Amino acid sequence: xxxxxxxxxxxxxxxxxxxxxxxxxxxxxxxxxxxxxxxxxxxxxxxxxxxxxxxxxxxxxxxxxxxxxxxxxxxxxxxxxxxxxxxxxxxxxxxxxxxxxxxxxxxxxxxxxxxxxxxxxxxxxxxxxxxxxxxxxxxxxxxxxxxxxxxxxxxxxxxxxxxxxxxxxxx
Numbered sequence: 001x002x003x004x005x006x007x008x009x010x011x012x013x014x015x016x017x018x019x020x021x022x023x024x025x026x027x028x029x030x031x032x033x034x035x036x037x038x039x040x041x042x043x044x045x046x047x048x049x050x051x052x053x054x055x056x057x058x059x060x061x062x063x064x065x066x067x068x069x070x071x072x073x074x075x076x077x078x079x080x081x082x083x084x085x086x087x088x089x090x091x092x093x094x095x096x097x098x099x100x101x102x103x104x105x106x107x108x109x110x111x112x113x114x115x116x117x118x119x120x121x122x123x124x125x126x127x128x129x130x131x132x133x134x135x136x137x138x139x140x141x142x143x144x145x146x147x148x149x150x151x152x153x154x155x156x157x158x159x160x161x162x163x164x165x166x167x168x169x170x171x
Contacts, residue, residue, distance in 0.1 A: 001025075002090060004099075006083040010126055010137055011112040016084060020107045024087045031092040031101020035084035037114045044068060044075045079106060082114035 001024075005012065024033040044067030046057040060066035067075055085107070092101040112135050117123055129135035 002088060004086040008117045009083040009115065010117060011115050011135055012084045013113060013138065016113045020085055020087060023107060024105060027105060029103055030105040031103045032086065032088035032099065033105040033107050034081050034086050035107045035109050035114055036079035037082050037109050039078045039080040042072055042075050042078055082109060083116040084109050084114045
């Protein structure tokens, strides 16, 4: 098996990974597991724009109020994948040439463990949550990558072999 733990999920904890692994390994018929959360913007209220007109992305029920005119609370639950984690069996990748397969298990994240940092406003939100004490970032025991690079010979930090005069194009 393998997992994908994206760095854009700062509040995923070790316990999140353990819960997902326990769930995933409890069902041998699942090809993969994906972290999901209830969507904030329902696809029933989304539109496709054609020129100066638009049409609903999804068809509404035949009888009743169109989804785009219904309150969010009355719409069927829809889940969005978040960046917290993905897990799959290696055989799924090898046999189906897919990291998802066709039998995909949902892993429902809670609270901030599924928060995904994609935009500058997301970064601001993470910093604000930490500043207010509403969230805590995990402790990292090792030195940052840039600190490890500082141990190189003077004048070579941050430069590749070619730029440092040892590459194939050096004179």
